[in-house]
Amino acid sequence: MEFSEHIKTANVEDVVLQQPLHPPSKGTLCITSHHLLFSDREEDSGRQVLLLLRNIDAVEKRATESSGTLVIKCKDLRVLQLEIPGMEQCLNIAQSIETLSCLACVAEMYPFFYRPSNASLRDQWGLSTPERHYTEMEALHERWRLSTVNQDYSVCPSYPPAVIVPKAIGDDALKMAAKFRQGGRFPVLCYYHRKNGMVILRSSQPLTGANRKRCIQDELLLQAAIEGSDKGYIIDTRSAQQAQQARMMGGGFESKSCYSSWKRLHRHMERGKTLQESLIKLVEACGDKSPNMDRWLSKLENSKWLSHVQTALSTAGLLAECVERDGRSVLVHGSEGTGSTLLISTLAQLIMDPSCRTLEGFLTLLEREFVQAGHPFQQRCSHSAFSHARLQQECPVFLLLLDCVWQLWYQFPLALGFSEALLLRLATEAYSSDYGTFLCNSDMERCALQVKGKTHCLFRVLLKPREREQYTNPLYEPNELAIWPSVHPQSLQLWRGFFLRWTQQTLHLELVQEDIRNMVIEWGKLALS
């Protein structure tokens, strides 16, 4: 595609920009293939606003005869307003934004064009690999192996090329088991609990269907996973009723008779459209400009966002409890195994495993459990809360994860090595980014587009010394114990830093956090020198 086809008006003078936390300013608006650039006319003000078009979730036009107003609503929840002289120009700009903000072709997106001077495309991409993950966990080598059965992505298109499976199960059996699981997502190991040798496995639902099909290889695989123990748990992120209904559609669940060593626990987690609509309601309530903000708490409650946070944290708590307190291995799945499954396996690891709570550990966890594990970022994050487009497969699972992590951070101010600023950065980057990290839906797609060779890696950048300092938690103290979150509604808070981000008060608190971090760093440097 030629980007220029879509840019009828590239420059407009005398545009008035209104943005949160700043007085209105007049200047030049410029539209490029990936950016909207506004430069303040006052030369010495030097103010520029550079916005990735991808960040724009919705454009609303209000035209009069001589000029037009565009209200630009971003995926990072910022709302900007542009007053553009000349109706035609205004419509042209709107048209360009509408087209260029929703490019369908991944290879045309900005990460493929972003070339910062201080980085090279030959730099290492990513923090770890399944191979490294396996090598590092020597304790499990006795019973688990790294299988490359999915090397060419033919067994499971959404899995990485290498996965960890029971040693006793051969690749042929894996292929059979994959055929029995939706999308080929056969059970694989995602976490090994050092304290007691228990593991977390994840998969998608078994395709038992209405006539209760079985797959002996799948049963053997699960049996091998808990060898030496008499029982394991399956946490199904659907209600028992939903799981029953799924059978009618060809899906299903592990029946007691075929998986006799496994005990199923159903926990209903909302997914898909319901979550997306909850986000929309919440953002709407947060943006309510009416002065008395009538019934704010009721609106907050009605959005149900915090109850989704509660369910996610309590299901993750249940998972961690099974592993840490009951000493059982657990298989987690819902239907596809790419949303709520990953959400709770990630949270449970943060709760139990201190090595996930450092900055590096947390990013590695996200890379492994969300990016490599095949969370379809492309589909889930193509729009956010403002879009007028018909919802397709959007769903804020990743945002919900970050919110849950923030709740942990809020309840355990010393336990996590990273700051709220990191979570905010990730919440923004997942929806629109200079980096290739959150592009595509799976490793296979990223491989086909050579994302690793043609874009830069966000996680790597976040660990560079200067950024790293910005994202550390000054109060952090490594702690070997599990951190059990309180999930009562009284203990959960609205993540104001994100949802009320563009308000004076939130900005002020962000700056204070920064001050505190700098203070502690400075004290440490001198006092301990």
Next chain:
Amino acid sequence: MASPVSVYNSNVLDAHISSTSRESLKMELLADVTLLPGEERIIDKDIIYICPFSGAVKGKVLITNYRLYFKSSDADVAVTLDVPLGTISRVEKMGGVSSRGENSYGLDITCKDMRNLRFALKQEGHSRRDIFELLFKHAFPISHGLPLFAYVTQEKYEENGWSVYRPVEELRRQNYELCDTYPAVLAVPFKCKEEDLRRVASFRSRGRIPVLSWIHRENRAAIARCSQPLVGMSGKRNKDDERYLDLIRDANDTAKLTIYDARPNVNAVANKATGGGYEGDEYHNAELVFLDIHNIHVMRESLKKLKDIVYPNVEESHWLSSLESTHWLEHIKLVLSGAIQVADKVSSGNSVVVHCSDGWDRTAQLTSLAMLMLDSHYRTLKGLQVLIEKEWISFGHKFTSRIGHGDKNHADQDRSPIFVQFMDCVWQMSKQFPTAFEFNERLLLTILEHLYSCRFGTFLYNCESAREQNALRQKTVSLWSLVNSKTDVYLNPFYTPESGRVLYPVASMRHLELWVTYYIRWNPRIRQQQSPVEQRYLELLALRDEYIKKLEELRLSDSSRLADDSPGADTSSPSPASSPTRQRHYTHLHTPF
């Protein structure tokens, strides 16, 4: 609860041990209670505590003249209660000798601090009679002609908290001397004779004439506080009062004096029927603003509703809308936004007068919060003490009536959590400005604990004259003695003094939070990670002190080196006292209220 950091007089301690029964010391379960000097055992007993969180817990209860202490005998359920008797508002018998059902016979104790305690006893042999009677007597000493514990305790501290607030010094700190007109208003009537002042007093409810609370260092704008004018149905006027207010306005050339009436407009009108009212048009050069804050009864009922949804069980399914229906946060919002308006007016150079009906509840909230916003001194550990001593204690917030110290009359309509609400507002501000306050949350919680405990004299009596009559300062210990003898635990390591800065909190529902660590602190499932955080804060304080010390050393060695090189050279090292990391200049938050 914090153990006292007192300097024990060994004689007192010995005497204390011999006077309390040896038997109580033999009781292993209760052996770890450290009694305060002067505290004496009244009774102890095997009892069952009906814990709302862990069920029925067997153990022993000890009642002294200061506290109710319970410890479980079952090591698996470690439950300890340590409740100052002053916290108790009501003691009732639960069930009768013939009541059926397990643990149906016992005591039901309602506390002033958001909890209830239920104990069960054996049904035979009138087993609760003695404990009920003794508890009733000692929990409500005033109703039984006994002294409050503050008059009994023998505690000694290194610091003397009674010397924290000295009115004249405090006025001097505000540059009061430089203001040539204000002494007139506070101490000696300006131009007008005693007699004129008396006439003003006769026109203000309970004689509470407008007096100076605070004065702005630079623009000389003042906050004055008083009670409502006695306008009545007939619309009485008082020339002296009008002139008096005009003098306040005139003191710094304020064009229009703003009178903040804390009440909702309708309530102010209704007060006319009982002889009160508000300032009308006859007050030239004055504007009247109503702040819509409700009265003590509304606040009491609101907190009661809040208690209903957090104790013993927390509301789970509709928490936020239930919280909304208590209106507690709404009241907090109105108090804060009223104070913001006062502060904003004063900082832009206009003098204000604040009153409600009697001028000792809402008025105290508004003036003290406005002062906290305007004057960074009050945000220090000592400053908050001064603020409380001044705006609350000396200006006659009726602590005895509002709390009901030692009084059995639990349904007294005069009781109301006005001071708790003020502390909540302070907490909200400290959440919004994490580096602006020298003290931490622990201080606020400690103050609220001793608001009820009657261990210290600080919150006793309704006014200064009652304190004088009862020789309070001679016979009791101040809470600030406890606090100032060991300040570490009350300090915020991130405190960054900024003397000129006015703090405007955001008084919007969106940015207010329920103070969970206070209101829901009894629920072990809700409690947040308090102690590790406090521990970490202490470490950080030590680190900060080390940093300041090193900085000072560097500065000294620098200046001596510079002195060697070029005598008299000015050193530009940062001052160690103010945290030098802070370079940023805040744009003051301008407030939507």
